[in-house]
Every structure is written in C-alpha cells, then in structure tokens.
Amino acid sequence: MHTQQITNTIADLYTDAKYDKLKMIKGVAKSAFRPLQPKDFEEAYLPISNKQGIELVQLIKQNNFKNIVEFGTSFGISTLFLAQGILETNGHVITTELLESKAQIAKENFKKAGVENLIDVRIGDALETLKNHSEPIDLFLLDGWMNLYQPLFEMLEPNFHKNSIIYVDNANMVDSKKILASISKEKYQIELTFNSKVAIIKL
Numbered sequence: 123m124h125t126q127q128i129t130n131t132i133a134d135l136y137t138d139a140k141y142d143k144l145k146m147i148k149g150v151a152k153s154a155f156r157p158l159q160p161k162d163f164e165e166a167y168l169p170i171s172n173k174q175g176i177e178l179v180q181l182i183k184q185n186n187f188k189n190i191v192e193f194g195t196s197f198g199i200s201t202l203f204l205a206q207g208i209l210e211t212n213g214h215v216i217t218t219e220l221l222e223s224k225a226q227i228a229k230e231n232f233k234k235a236g237v238e239n240l241i242d243v244r245i246g247d248a249l250e251t252l253k254n255h256s257e258p259i260d261l262f263l264l265d266g267w268m269n270l271y272q273p274l275f276e277m278l279e280p281n282f283h284k285n286s287i288i289y290v291d292n293a294n295m296v297d298s299k300k301i302l303a304s305i306s307k308e309k310y311q312i313e314l315t316f317n318s319k320v321a322i323i324k325l
C-alpha cells in the first residue's frame with residue numbers, strides 16, 4: 123500500500139520536474155554577475171535520476187540500512203526513494219533543506235506518499251541542522267550544494283561505521299572532486315558509477 127503510494131508520488135514529481143530546464147535557465151540568468159546561489163533554483167527539482175533512486179533503494183535493502191541522512195531535500199524525490207528503502211528495514215530518514223519554501227513542499231509530498239512519520243525534515247543550512255548529530259549513519263546521501271560536501275563529510279565522519287556508505291551525487295563536478303581527493307585512501311574506498319556522476323565511498 124505505502125510502496126504504491128510512494129511510487130505514484132515519485133512519478134507525479136518526475137512529471138513536474140520536466141520543466142526544470144527552463145527554470146534552471148532562469149536561475150542561471152539571475153546570477154549573471156555573481157556566483158549561483160540555492161535561491162536561484164528555488165523552483166527547480168534538480169533530482170537524482172530514477173535509476174539512481176532504484177539503486178539507493180537496493181543499497182538500503184541489501185545492507186539492511188536503518189539510519190539515513192540526506193543533504194539536499196529539494197522537493198523530496200530522492201527522499202521518497204530513501205523512504206521506500208527504509209520501509210522494509212524499519213529505518214528512518216533525516217533530510218535537510220536550506221530553503222523553507224522547498225522544504226514545506228517536500229513535507230506535503232511526504233504526506234501524499236504516506237511516509238511523513240518516517241522522515242525528519244530539518245530546515246536551514248546543513249552545517250547547522252546536522253551539527254549535533256550523534257547517531258551512527260548507515261547511508262549518507264550528499265546531493266546539495268557541492269562546496270559543502272567536504273565540510274559536512276568531515277563534520278559527520280565520527281558517525282560513520284565500518285559498513286557505512288557515503289553516496290556522492292555529481293561526483294564529476296569540481297567541488298565534489300575536492301572531497302574525493304581529500305579523503306584518506308587508506309581508510310576509504312571510492313567506486314565511481316553512472317559514468318562517474320556518482321561516487322560511492324565505503325570504509
């Protein structure tokens with residue numbers, strides 16, 4: 123029942139996300155004389171792909187992951203895939219979004235999918251909203267502003283354990299490459315998938 127509700131909600135959101143290109147062009151135009159900001163993409167989903175979502179569900183189920191943390195909620199497409207996974211493992215998701223307007227719409231989407239009680243939505247800068255996180259993290263999905271990947275990784279590193287997976291989207295972009303270059307190769311293994319768009323970091 124829940125799974126179907128989630129699948130239907132994700133399908134509706136992907137349909138709406140088809141207009142993202144136009145919204146992104148508008149966002150880029152606004153930032154002609156300054157660096158891009160999250161607010162420039164306030165109306166855009168910028169979601170992970172359906173294939174990535176399916177892979178995330180598999181990762182959660184195969185590893186029996188229960189404690190999921192996500193950086194970058196947007197309107198909640200990726201979070202709904204995470205919810206689909208943790209429905210089977212009895213887990214929960216913490217997700218964090220800088221923009222209040224996006225987070226509120228994401229919350230509505232979680233209600234539509236019937237999984238709002240499994241998802242803790244934190245509104246604000248991830249460096250603040252996740253600052254006091256003291257629980258172990260099984261899966262950490264990095265899909266927010268890429269200049270925060272490295273500080274967030276370092277801040278939450280004490281919460282990783284030997285089976286944790288850190289899933290880095292847009293791993294082929296300059297700022298993401300910095301985190302991949304900086305992490306200890308003695309401690310972590312990095313596997314690139316989706317034509318290097320995704321990096322999967324394991325201990």
Ligand SMILES: C[S@@+](CC[C@H](N)C(=O)[O-])C[C@H]1O[C@@H](n2cnc3c(N)ncnc32)[C@H](O)[C@@H]1O
Pocket residue numbers: 160161167168169170193194195196197198199200201218219220221224246247248249265266267270
């Ligand atoms: C690529 S989108 C996330 C897409 C989402 N994961 C999905 O697949 O549907 C990145 C999101 O990160 C948010 N963001 C940017 N900087 C942030 C910050 N400092 N803290 C929390 N969220 C942030 C943006 O507002 C944007 O909605």
